[in-house]
Amino acid sequence: MNHIQVVVEDGIGVLELSRPAVGNAIDLASARELSSAARSLVADPEVRVVLVEAAGDHFCVGGDVRAMAEEPPSWCSEVATTVHEAVLALHEADRVVVAAVQGAAAGAGFSLVLLADLVVATPATRFIPAWSRIGLTPDGGASWLLPRAVGSQRTAAMLIGGKVLEGTEALDWGLVTELVDNDPRPRARALAASVAQGGWRAAGATRRMARTAWDIGLPGRLVEEASAVGTARAGNGPLLEAWLPSRRHVATAGEATKPGTSLRAPFAGTVTVHVSVGDEVTAGSTLATVEAMKLDAPLTAPRDGTIDAVRVADGERAEGGEVVVVLR
Structure with a gap:
């Protein structure tokens, strides 16, 4: 159905949400494509960085509410379970994830943003925890990802209180790394290119360690860091040597x-x-x-x-x- 477009070029694996006519809403078909696309990109040895972007005026308005109303409750669980395959793939990936977010990022679309390490948005971009508005609980990992990004009280303000963030406030909260005035996709692509052309393996290992910081004690992490820095040194010798005074x-x-x-x-x-x-x-x-x-x-x-x-x-x-x- 081509609800999700995938392109790999110059080390950048682009995952594009492509249902612009409905704000890139996620139904079961698009959830299945999203899962397949995410898993294929992080498994592809040619992909050095993953770029998540969306066609049209909105990044993703969340789940397809019309379909939710027409289908049985089990349909919602099936969609969420399928989306969660993509969530796990992107969260556990040893690749940096960059996102370009325009318009609205609501519900599961908001969760996808939380999976990115570098997020480019606009002042008008809106981050909407839409679940409570329609009597649902969060999915896409939001109840796990958001507290780690902004803390428990701000999480409650969004997930329980329904607080909506626009670009500037999202930047202040740390959900966005950079704002641009117009289309965020060119800037996000430039960031992805800079990662792909540099020490991308070390960057991927760094993001993985940062994302699992709450899951391991300090002694274990110190052992992992010592091993990782040796691996990075072995793989990125030319970058290090380029900084020597003689060069x-x-x-x-x-x-x-x-x-x-x-x-x-x-x-x-x-x-x-x-x-x-x-x-x-x-x-x-x-x-x-x-x-x-x-x-x-x-x-x-x-x-x-x-x-x-x-x-x-x-x-x-x-x-x-x-x-x-x-x-x-």
């Missing part, structure tokens, strides 16, 4: 290079892209390539202009070639 590019004040010039990372300095008003620059233009980190620095907020020069100022460090866009 570091130290810029002089006012040093300039042409757009597209390769910069060896890490380097001391910030990168500023000077753009002349009146010429054309397209979104995603590569301004500088950081060779050792295998990262690109795209122009994320394009305006009319020509890339005049990339200037590296002496002083502050730019992690992995961060780009500061300056319009003039």
